[in-house]
Amino acid sequence: MTSSLPAEPAIAADAPLLFFDSGVGGLTVLDAARALLPDAPIVYAADFAGLPYGEKSEAEIAARVPALLGRLVERYRPRLITIACNTASTIALPQVRAALDLPIVGTVPAIKPASEQSRSRVIAVLGTEATVRQPYVTNLAREFASDATILRFGAPELVRAAEMKLRGEVPDPAIFDRAVAGLVSQERAVAIDTVVLACTHFPLVQDELARAFGRPVTFVHGAEGIARRIAYLTRGQSFVGNGLRFVATGPAGDIVPYKPVLEARGFTSFDTL
Template identity: 70%
Template sequence: MTVASDAPILFFDSGVGGLSILAPARIALPTAPIVYAADSAGFPYGTKSEAEIAARVPALLGRLVERYRPRLAVIACNTASTIALQHVRAALDIPVAGTVPAIKPAALQSKSRVFGVLGTDATVRQPYVDRLAAEHGADCTVLRHGSAALVQLAEAKLRGEPLDPAVARDALSGLLNQPGGDRMDTVVLACTHFPLVEAELAAAAPRPLAFLHGGEGIARRIAWLTQGQDWPASPAPGTAVFTRLDQGIELLRPALAGYGLARIEAL
C-alpha cells in the first residue's frame, strides 16, 4: 500500500509521558509528520481498571485515525499497551506499535541479579509483566512498585511547576525497602512518564542506580515499520491533540514546542 509522504505518525498516551518515546523517534525520523494525542479527559490511566482502559483506548484511537489518517499508531503508554494493545490492533487497519517495559535489557545488564520495575499500579500488576520477568529474568529477583504520584510529578515538571523531591524518593523507596532491595542495581522505568523525571529519581537514589526505559528501542521499531516509505523533505510543526483542553494544557505549551509540537487541538 502506498503511503502519502505527509501521512503522520500518531503517538498516543494518557498525558505527556509519550514525549519520552517521541523524542528518540524524532531523532530517528527527523522529517516525519507528528500528531501527539493525550487523553487528558481520561488521565491518569494507572489508577483505572483494566476494563475501562480496554474499552476507552481503542475507541479513542479509532477517532484519531479517522481524523488524522496516520501511517502508524504508537501506543506510547505502558499501561495502555499492556492492557489494550491487542484490542487496538484488532480495531485498526494500520500498524500499531506498543511500549514494552525494558525487562529484557535489565536482566541482561543487572550485575546483582536484582532489578526493579517502577510503573503505574495498573502496569506492575499485569500478567504481561509476569511473563516478561519469567522469560528474561528467571534467575533474577524482580521487585515491583506502582507510583501514581510520580506520573503527576512528570506532568508538573512539564508545566514548569515546583517539584517535591519527596515524590521521587518515595517512589524509589517502594522498591528499595522490599526484601532484596538493598542489592538492587537497576530500575526499569515501566511508565513512559518516568524518563521525564529520571534526573529527579537519580538525585533521590541513596546510591548509583541504572535507569532503563524503552524509548530508543521503540524508535528503532517505528523506523523498521516505516522503512521504504516516503517522508517530507523537511520537518513541519507537529500537532498535539487533547481530549480536554484546560489551563493546565496551556501551561504545557512551551514544553510541547520543545518537542516540535507547535499546534494544540481538541479531539
C-alpha cells in the same frame, strides 16, 4: 493464466506517525523516534481527560483506548500508531490491533535490556499500579529474567510529578522519596542495581529518582528500542509536510501550561479531540 495480488495502496507522504499517551510521558518516546526520523510528520495525542491511566481499572482502559484511537485515525489518517504508554499497551494492545487495520507499536516494560545489564540479578520495576500488576510483566520476567529477582512497585504519584515538571512547576521531593522507599523497603532490595522505568512519564523525572536513591543504579526504559521499531516499520517510506501537531482530550485550556515545552520541541499546531 496467472494472477497476482492487488498492490498495496501507496502511503501518502504527509500521513503522520501518531503517538498516543494518557499525558505527556510519551514525549520521551517521541524524542527518540524523531532522532531517527527527523522529517516524519507527527501527531501527538494526550488523553488529558482520562489521566492518570495507572489508577483506572483494566476494563476502563480496554474500552477507552481503542475508542479514542479510532477517532484519531478517522481525523488524522496516520500511517502507524505508537501507544507510548506502558499501562495502555499492557492492557489494551490486543483490542487496538483487532480494531484498527494499520501497524501498531506498543510500549512494554524494558525487562529484557535490564536483565542484560544487571550484574546483581536484582531488578526493580517502577511503574503505575495498573502496569506492575499485569501478567504481561510476569511473563516478561519469566522469559527474559528467569534467574533474577524482580521487585515491583506502583508509584502513580510520579506521573503527576512528571506532568508538573513539564508545566514548569517543581514537584515535592517527597514524591520521589516515597517511590524509592516503596522499592528499597522490600526484601533483597539492597542488591538492586537496575531499575526499569515502566512508565513513559518516569524518564522525565529520572534525575529526581537518582537523587532519591542516593547510590548508583542504572535506569532503563524502552524509548530507543521503540524508536528503532518505528523506523523499521516505516523503512523506505517518504515523509513530507504537516510538522508536529498536538491534540488532547478535555478543555483547550489544559494544553496552555504545556505549550512552552511543546513549542521548544517544534510543535506548532494545538487542537482538542
